[in-house]
Amino acid sequence: MSTNVDPRDAALQAAFPTVPVPRFGALADLPIGRKRLLVAADGVYLEVRSSALHARLRLATVDTPNGACEEFIAPTGGRVDQNWIGRLAELALASGDQEVAAGILLGEGGWALHRPPTISSSGGHVSYRDDFDDDRLLVDMHSHGAHGAFFSSTDDASDLARPGPYFAVVLGQCLSHESLTWVVRFVCPPYLIPLDTEQLTRLGFF
Secondary structure (H helix, E strand, O other), X not given: OOXXXXXXXXXXXXXXXXXXXXXXXXXXXXXXXXXXXXXXXXXXXXXXXXXXEEEEEEEEEOOOOOOXXXXXXXXXXXXXXXXXXXXXXXXXXXXXXXXXXXXXXXXXXXXXXXXXXXXXXXXXXXEEOOOOOHHHEEEEEEEOOOOOOOOOHHHHHHHHOOOXXXXXXXXXXXXXXXOOEEEEEEEEOOEEEEEOHHHHHHHOOO
16 A cells, blocks of 8 residues: 655645544643644544643544543633723723724733724724734734624634634624623634633633
8 A cells, every 4th residue: 555645735734733642641742833633532622822822622522542631721821810801891892883903912921902003993894904913812802883793704704814823702782881792712723613701711711
């Protein structure tokens, strides 16, 4: 049987390897800047690591003879105090029916709020100069003004154009604290993984 490997397959496996989880031995640590698929006893997991974030999330459920592993979210700067999400919410509420964008990045002394320079904004869009440091990005947020919180096709294209990993957040109905809603997902192209508050808390984000 031929053992020749197409160079394109070799390049793909080098950049994004698929690794069986050892049943008896230990799984090697993942270096910063890398990602991999783990085939574990109960499914296939995505593991990815940047300077700001180390995370492992299950993509699919399947039984295999391999070893076990667990999901987790480990922000490098420590769990994110919900006050940080509150600060993003206050920005959205202050802008009311006008869309706004901001983010949470890993700074020298921990988490830092960053507002990219706005180019234009209205009740249906926000355009800004993208000066985020992708390796230090934890949360990328924008609001939908008076409209509901959801990920549009434009949001999908924008998220898939970033290397990840990070959390994308959309805040909607930003006219009052009582009406404010949000959606969040984990971004690591080609994956966009919806998450809820319970999952974020259980896995270690908050």
